[in-house]
Amino acid sequence: MLVRGDCRRPVSCIHLQRRGEGVMVIAPEPLEPIPRWEEHEKPSMPGSPSTPRHSWPVRFAYAGVAVLLSLTAGLGTALVSTNLPNIQGHLGLTPVEGAWLPAIYLMVNISANLLLFKVRQQYGLRLFAEIGLPIYALVTFLHLFADSYPMALFVRAVSGFAGATVSTLATMYMLQAFGKAHMGQGLVVGLGLSQISAPLAWLLSPALLDLGEWRTLYLFESGLSLCCLAAVVVLKLPPGIRIKVFEGLDFLTFLLLAPALALFGAVLAQGRVQWWTAQPWIGYAWIGAVVLTAAAFMVEHHRTNPLIKTRWLGTKSTIRFAIGAMGIRFILSEQTYGATGFLRTLGMGPDQLQPFYAVILAGIIFGIAASALTFNQKTVIPQILLSIVLIAIASFLDRDSTSLTRPHDMFVSQFLISVAGAMFMGPLLLVGIMQALKNGPNYIVSFVVLFSISQSFGGLAGPAVLGTIQQFREHEYSALINADLDPTDPVVAQRLQVQGQVYGRVMTDPILRQAQGTAQLAQIATREANVRAFNDIFLLNGMLSLVLLSWSLFHVLRLALKDKSHKPTPDEAAGFQAAS
Structure with a gap:
């Protein structure tokens, strides 16, 4: 029940009345007269339009x-x-x-x-x-x-x-x-x-x-x-x-947290490109981001009406939600980095990838329709879990790719991931909003920040981490392949001769032809090393999806059993309301 008390100045928070305590909580005064809406027309919260x-x-x-x-x-x-x-x-x-x-x-x-x-x-x-x-x-x-x-x-x-x-x-x-x-x-x-x-x-x-x-x-x-x-x-x-x-302190928090988030984003976006340990600024940026974030949270933690509810962000349920939201966005990198990066490594350009992305677009539309048509309170969690299952299936389907793989060979896997990407977002957001509203409407700001950060950083961390692992594995596979390329081996010598003959019409010098053939063979070895490395990425992403699925199922079943076995008394319910 929302209550309003007499107040000379508006305050920036809305609280729920705590049962059994008789606490009268002040609500913010509107800045303009509120129309006499019917019940179905009232906005869900300030800042939202009427309906x-x-x-x-x-x-x-x-x-x-x-x-x-x-x-x-x-x-x-x-x-x-x-x-x-x-x-x-x-x-x-x-x-x-x-x-x-x-x-x-x-x-x-x-x-x-x-x-x-x-x-x-x-x-x-x-x-x-x-x-x-x-x-x-x-x-x-x-x-x-x-x-x-x-x-x-x-x-x-x-x-x-x-x-x-x-x-x-x-x-x-x-x-x-x-x-x-x-x-x-x-x-x-x-x-x-x-x-x-x-x-x-x-x-x-x-x-x-x-x-x-x-x-x-x-x-x-x-x-x-x-x-x-x-x-x-x-x-x-x-x-x-x-x-x-x-x-006033809202702007101080923004001035501290905005550059911190920007620095985190810069590190994740550039770490793999400039390499994590090669550039000193990456380390300084990471330290600066941590210090600014800590300072912003210190300011918010001791405010009467904080912009970000630090205590709520530190609860177990909120941390679990953030990990799950970021985890799903992370494993979706199988498509944005894995499949796309793999095909572009094989030389596929925008023209060759048009049918590939047409399938992805169809998958997104299908996922939106399927989620919307089946959406209700009982299907919210199953839709999120199904999204993780689809990503795991798609990752394992792609793990046997070869240098002969072409976009049409990935249509099924990428369609499944597109469906998953479109299906999980709405239910996940609704679960988070319901969790935040249990504490009061003013917790929505904290949730919006948490959700946007989890999705943005999850999308950045996926390519950063998977790309780093892919480069490591590519170097290892290249070393293994090149170690076996002994020119005295008859098979390798024959392959070098074949590669050199490609340039026979433009190069008359046999030494130059052999050198060019060796370089061509090295390129092929690098390509095969990249293929193996991407297969490792697909396998890793599938395993991470299974870990995330198991972790999610564990908590879903734990909460279901807890709700089924425990029926709170009126006094316990009142205590729970007060604690929240």
Whole structure:
């Protein structure tokens, strides 16, 4: 039961009344008069839109705007990641410099979620949209003039902040399309649509590049952002409740935690590229991130109304949720790094990978539909567990790949992973929200930060860890293969002769032909070493999936048995409410 007390100034938290204690808790005062909504129209919390009943044409319009916003929010960074070699070539960048372009987007995007939730609560959805979307449109337009590396980095950084705004709006619009009665299904669809940008970028990039090189990519993104701005202006979200939530120490926490998260993201994004122990700045960045995080948590731990509930984050249930959420995102790297990296190592380009990503797109759509159609309170946990099972199956299917493997050989495994990736997000988010709301609505900010960090860092840690292991294994396999390449061996000598004959028409010198044949054979050995290393990655990912599945099943069964065997008395229930 929410209660309101007399207060001369609004406070930035909402608490639940503790049963049996007679405690009257103060709730924040609204910044504007609250309309007399019917019960089904009331917003779920401040910062969210109200949920009036819409006609079917209006619902379809909200759904269409949500799809447009979802595509726009992720397509920009997906296009950059997909076409990074082309962009590097145009700007004259090294691989290390090029890797900063997608990395800096994520570094800013992670930090943006610290304040955006409270921005919506205090300043309203309309201002939130009217500021976020014009910034995004302006940034995408600046892409067309990003002819220098510093300008490209600046544009990607601002895009990371604006992209967080657009993705939030996309989910809000999709919830309006489904209505309050089917909010769970709307959440599943809204979050699932955010994952279709990557396969769409691979499908659209070859055609866009043919029209006008890399500038066409940015022109397309700019057009989408302007369409989003027009759509949001024409079809506005219903009003919500505005409350005063910001305090001065919120900005101190942001100034400490935002650079800490950015440094963690930089280390994970660049560690494998520049190598973890080769660059001193990686160690200093890691130390700086830990110190800043500790300082931010110290500030929050001793605040009356903290932005982040440090005590709640330290509970066993919250830690288990964070590990599980990050673990699922980590093992999904079998697709983003494993399968894609394997095929690109074998020389597959965007044209050859188009059918591959068409299958991935179909899998995401199927996963969204399957999750939404079967979504209810009883299927939330089974959907999450099924996602882990599908990832494990796909990983073991890919572990026997060879140098003759082509994209069509991975259609089944990648379809399964795509279904899993689309299926787990909505149920996982709902489980976390329910867990946070048990303690009060003001715990949502902490949960939003926890969820976004777990997903972002899980997505970064997967390629970083798996890529590091893959490089280690590739070097070991290369050493083993090259150790057996004895030129005096008749089989090896015959192979060298065959390799040298390939250049017989352009090289008359037999010594040069032999040298070129030896180099060609070394390349083949490296390719085979990479194939074996990726197979190890697929096997490792499958084993990690089974570990995560076993760990999840253990806790699910433990909690089920606990709930079944223990029926709390009224006094125990009151004590539990007070403790929470």
